[in-house]
Amino acid sequence: MTAALCAAALACSTQAAPPRLPAGPPDPPARFAARVTPVPQEKLGASHRAGCPVPPERLRLVRMNHWGFDGRAHVGEMVVHENAVDPVLHVFQRAFEARFPIRRMRVMAEYRDDAQAMADDNTSAFNCRPVTGDPRRLSRHAWGDAVDINPVENPYVDVNGIVHPPAARTHLRRSPSRPGQIHPDDAVAAAFRRVGWQWGGRWANPDYQHFSANGE
Ligand SMILES: [Zn+2]
Secondary structure (H helix, E strand, O other), rough: OOOOHHHOOOHHHHHOOOOOOOOOOOOOOOOOOOOEEEEOOOHHHHOOOOOOOOOOOHEEEEEEEEEEEOOOEEEEEEEEHHHHHHHHHHHHHHHHHHEEEEEEEHHHHHOOOOOHHHHHOOOEOOOOEEEOEEEEEEHHHHHHOEOOOOOOOOOOOOOOOOEOOOOHHHOOOOOOOOOOOOOOOOOOHHHHHHHHOOEEHOOOOOOOOOOEEEOO
């Protein structure tokens, strides 16, 4: 059996392991892993409804591991447009390799609304909703090809100058850099550039948490 198979099976490790393993959780996975499936209805919840621009069949549920602020690997879930699967996997693989910390990654169905998700520092993509602070316009998140990362560390300043979420105010200060913040030259921003997505951090009303395929 090859070493790779051995590692995957785990069964081989019992003989090689020392007789007494220290108590505690297992080591986090050293490599990025992801699984892509259709989206079960319960993972959409109220984030999708009749009249939304993308039908559920064109959305995908991505389950992937990411580093947390606790220095450990976690499994997250994100709903994206089918065309956004490859770029999103590229970006979050690079984020994982760079050990970029992500607070949590849950589907929007677990939240009452986007304000609650932002306050919870949740990283997410698809959500059929209007632009925050501009209810007449549909957010690019309604298409599933926009991603928000660590909203508390990466605030959004809307057209009225209001900071979302409120707890993110201290993160309007971008220097010196703090963990989970996105900066133009870091691994996350570089990975999004590589796949051709644009960053809201460059807008006149900055949206530091926001990346999208078409720049909206
Ligand atoms: Zn956004």
